[in-house]
Amino acid sequence: MSIFSKVTQAVVQFVPDRDRDQLSEEHRIVGKPIDRLDGPQKVTGAASFTADFPLEALVYASLAFSTVAKGKIRKIDASEAEKSSGVLSVITHKNAPKMKDPPLFSPSSGTDAAASTANVVNTDEIYWNGQAIAVVIADTLDGAEHAASLIKIEYDEEPAALSFEAAKSQAETPKNIMGEDTEVERGDTEKVLAQAKYKVDHVYSTPRFNHNAIELHATTAAWNGDQLTVYDTSQFVRGVADSLAKMFSLKKENVRVLAPFVGGGFGGKGSMWGHVQLCVLAAKVVGKPVKLVLTREGVFRTVGGRTPSEQRVALAADETGKLTALIHTGTTASSFANDFAEQFSFPARHLYATESLYLTQKLVRLNTTPNTFMRAPGESIGTFALESAMDELAYELGIDPVELRLRNDPDQDPAKHTEFSSRHFKEAYRLGAEKFGWQNRPAQPRSMRDGKWLVGQGVGTAFYPAYRFPAAARVRLNADGTAVIQSSAQEMGMGTATVQTQHAAERLGLPLEKIRFEYGDTNLPQAPVAGGSNQTVSIALAVQQACEKLHRELLKSAKQDQNSPLSGSHFDEVRACDGGLFRRDKPETGETYVEILSRLKQDFVEAESETGPPLETMKYSMGSYGAQFCEIRVNEQTGETRVSRWVGSFDTGRILNPKTAVSQFRGGIIMGIGMALTEETFFDERTGRIVNPSLAEYHLPVNADIPKIEAYFLDIPDPHTPLGAHGIGEIGITGCAAAVANAIYHATGKRIRELPITLDKLL
Amino acid sequence: MDSPLAAHSVTLHVNGREHKLQLEARVSLLDALREHIGLTGTKKGCNQGACGACTVLVNGERINSCFALAVQYDGMKITTIEGLADANGLHPLQQAFVKHDGFQCGYCTPGQICSAAAMIEEFRGGAPSAVTELEAKDIEFSDLEIQERMSGNLCRCGAYVGINEAIRDAFEVLSR
Numbered sequence A: 001m002s003i004f005s006k007v008t009q010a011v012v013q014f015v016p017d018r019d020r021d022q023l024s025e026e027h028r029i030v031g032k033p034i035d036r037l038d039g040p041q042k043v044t045g046a047a048s049f050t051a052d053f054p055l056e057a058l059v060y061a062s063l064a065f066s067t068v069a070k071g072k073i074r075k076i077d078a079s080e081a082e083k084s085s086g087v088l089s090v091i092t093h094k095n096a097p098k099m100k101d102p103p104l105f106s107p108s109s110g111t112d113a114a115a116s117t118a119n120v121v122n123t124d125e126i127y128w129n130g131q132a133i134a135v136v137i138a139d140t141l142d143g144a145e146h147a148a149s150l151i152k153i154e155y156d157e158e159p160a161a162l163s164f165e166a167a168k169s170q171a172e173t174p175k176n177i178m179g180e181d182t183e184v185e186r187g188d189t190e191k192v193l194a195q196a197k198y199k200v201d202h203v204y205s206t207p208r209f210n211h212n213a214i215e216l217h218a219t220t221a222a223w224n225g226d227q228l229t230v231y232d233t234s235q236f237v238r239g240v241a242d243s244l245a246k247m248f249s250l251k252k253e254n255v256r257v258l259a260p261f262v263g264g265g266f267g268g269k270g271s272m273w274g275h276v277q278l279c280v281l282a283a284k285v286v287g288k289p290v291k292l293v294l295t296r297e298g299v300f301r302t303v304g305g306r307t308p309s310e311q312r313v314a315l316a317a318d319e320t321g322k323l324t325a326l327i328h329t330g331t332t333a334s335s336f337a338n339d340f341a342e343q344f345s346f347p348a349r350h351l352y353a354t355e356s357l358y359l360t361q362k363l364v365r366l367n368t369t370p371n372t373f374m375r376a377p378g379e380s381i382g383t384f385a386l387e388s389a390m391d392e393l394a395y396e397l398g399i400d401p402v403e404l405r406l407r408n409d410p411d412q413d414p415a416k417h418t419e420f421s422s423r424h425f426k427e428a429y430r431l432g433a434e435k436f437g438w439q440n441r442p443a444q445p446r447s448m449r450d451g452k453w454l455v456g457q458g459v460g461t462a463f464y465p466a467y468r469f470p471a472a473a474r475v476r477l478n479a480d481g482t483a484v485i486q487s488s489a490q491e492m493g494m495g496t497a498t499v500q501t502q503h504a505a506e507r508l509g510l511p512l513e514k515i516r517f518e519y520g521d522t523n524l525p526q527a528p529v530a531g532g533s534n535q536t537v538s539i540a541l542a543v544q545q546a547c548e549k550l551h552r553e554l555l556k557s558a559k560q561d562q563n564s565p566l567s568g569s570h571f572d573e574v575r576a577c578d579g580g581l582f583r584r585d586k587p588e589t590g591e592t593y594v595e596i597l598s599r600l601k602q603d604f605v606e607a608e609s610e611t612g613p614p615l616e617t618m619k620y621s622m623g624s625y626g627a628q629f630c631e632i633r634v635n636e637q638t639g640e641t642r643v644s645r646w647v648g649s650f651d652t653g654r655i656l657n658p659k660t661a662v663s664q665f666r667g668g669i670i671m672g673i674g675m676a677l678t679e680e681t682f683f684d685e686r687t688g689r690i691v692n693p694s695l696a697e698y699h700l701p702v703n704a705d706i707p708k709i710e711a712y713f714l715d716i717p718d719p720h721t722p723l724g725a726h727g728i729g730e731i732g733i734t735g736c737a738a739a740v741a742n743a744i745y746h747a748t749g750k751r752i753r754e755l756p757i758t759l760d761k762l763l
Numbered sequence B: 001m002d003s004p005l006a007a008h009s010v011t012l013h014v015n016g017r018e019h020k021l022q023l024e025a026r027v028s029l030l031d032a033l034r035e036h037i038g039l040t041g042t043k044k045g046c047n048q049g050a051c052g053a054c055t056v057l058v059n060g061e062r063i064n065s066c067f068a069l070a071v072q073y074d075g076m077k078i079t080t081i082e083g084l085a086d087a088n089g090l091h092p093l094q095q096a097f098v099k100h101d102g103f104q105c106g107y108c109t110p111g112q113i114c115s116a117a118a119m120i121e122e123f124r125g126g127a128p129s130a131v132t133e134l135e136a137k138d139i140e141f142s143d144l145e146i147q148e149r150m151s152g153n154l155c156r157c158g159a160y161v162g163i164n165e166a167i168r169d170a171f172e173v174l175s176r
């Protein structure tokens, strides 16, 4: 830890907590399972995604990709493409106008959002196989795609770093992991391990994965003088706008980025990939609005996925099952055009009490598409290793796997040594075990069978930190008693628009139908990236503060008016309900917003608020916890695994909308089932080429692969978060792969430590 | 033989409206709908026939419109997601998808709903699926059948449980 963060951490312990949010316990609108408010638009085709906006005189762009992994472009011949029917322009590094270097995404910068430092088409340098090297613009989509196939490229190829295995010997230790110390050490773990009677020590590996949101990455760009308007499939509109402003030397306020509906992101749309700047460049070159929709292959070639990893977990315990040593180390990969060490060691920092602890990570660099965050980066692959190892230890000890976790529930954070803000780990386990019927499970592997199917049951801990980022929001009350909430937040299906409307309705004391939540537009107050499951609480705090500000102002105006029934009332004495402000002691005394605004003779009143840094996450250990229980069936003859039952039980603070929340949990679990059993991006280490860049050969779970997943939650508010809530977008995927691997062990007696667990590994 | 780039006159009957278009033979039905007619409710998820996001109904049967050339559909009746609701309001499937949260991002949804609409008709017509017992006379509208018959429509958000509940619910409404 840097001196600065050490000092901050120490000082923060003395900072008083924010008042507990009174709405944490309110159950009028927040907490209700209301239907998604944008549902009717989504089921009628009326929801407009990036590629759906009809701009006047729109033309189409298509990309050509490098076919080598490293080197320089020697020659590029675009003459055929240029002559092809309908082609307006072909942009290569020979003729491309200069852009400034892409500002690499960094959480501390605020809005730098580029996924890679490669200034594609402004350079002849090749960093990975599949890098975009030319843009064709034509008056039709087919014309652009065909012409892109006519570009001929010759390379001066150089030897590339392609083998993860070979690169391991040169692995570096990153300076920090997402701002936290790379290394955490307490006690002499190796010594404890060597002397322990009960121990496990194994290596677990995970392959490359790709997000594969069904919506293809797309950008539409239109210039008007030095004003730029961009529709983009983005989880971070503000970041895209500011990064484009830097690259094209524009004033920030001259760039507007919109993303009203995003067709799934999962981290893949959290930073700005090269096609975004290329679309903007193309629009500038041809002087017309340009639409660039990546092909599915184009997404695999130019948008990175999850790193491969190799992780060692070693655990030692005394005979009661109490951990005496926990080691979690390993290596992930990044590229030569970015710098991201995926935080697989994070779960072990917070989950279990242990006498000694050693965690560290290494990083190799390969000539691949820059890796990026994919749903629960770190925690999803980290829990595969850690929770598989916990299961292995349980068998070593002869202790039930659930019981082993319960015996190691810590009183304070094992790495930070701070209090937990809210932790109900044991309750989550108990609830899940009860719903699943865990007590009926025979301990012995290979003890359940249904004809040719070997049946097994497994469990794994789910964990994800509770983050909050600074955010801004504006609240406007209109004279007709309606309200508008604004923040540049993004909606990729998490239910943001719905829960923030519920929140504002509760906060303002208005019915849902009187509230409109506006988002997905950089003209609105600044929201952070929708990532790290932060968005719901980040925006909620900004909305809470803006509402409070507005209410205080309304009370101030009432004070000056003897006729107002609220005259002389303090903020703490009133409550927002029934469309206005009313006294807590005399609920019939008060005024509706309509009355207040008519008294003030104003069309509307508004307030804006910007929240500060998340001191609470420094002061406390803040996270969400859960237990994933599953039953699987392995075909003894073919090795095929089917998931037959799933129960997820979660401690994720207060649930704001049980209907959309259950969908979030299930969605994460399904991605976890894919990670466990079918998904893998195949990478040819000879050429650096991804060989299955399609949905036909990258195997996402389909409908028939998924049982009726049950998701339960404790719904206990965290006293230190707005509404008592935690974000829940990522925790669902964590712990899943381990639960499946553990169930497979229980069914077959075979321990598979390498994902995905395809049938060949079980034969 | 015509040049592949020659324009062909094509008439598409989409959602009860006639569209007279001049299209190159290479234009897919999906791109014709989206880029030439401006009906963007139908989505492109792969352009390879692998995801089902582009599902539309042709004479009541479901097809992947990305895998179809528009010129082949000259004169045929096409229904897209925009054409499912009628004067009485949303189609029972559309209502049920909202009620059961059969989506998150909503991108695969038009394809899921069109697919489900045709699937219900296939089922009622007695068409068997890969999971139907060989000697089955009356096929039961079981979860297994629904899941099998809907597995050509991928949902990365993982809304399958809600999708299946919605289809079951709508099937009952449609069977009344």
Ligand code: FES
Pocket: B043, B044, B045, B046, B047, B048, B049, B050, B051, B052, B053, B054, B055, B064, B065, B066, B067
């Ligand atoms: S877009 Fe047609 S099947 Fe995927």
Ligand code: FES
Pocket: A214, A263, A264, A493, B102, B103, B104, B105, B106, B107, B108, B109, B154, B155, B156, B157, B158, B159
């Ligand atoms: S709802 Fe997002 S892909 Fe299905």
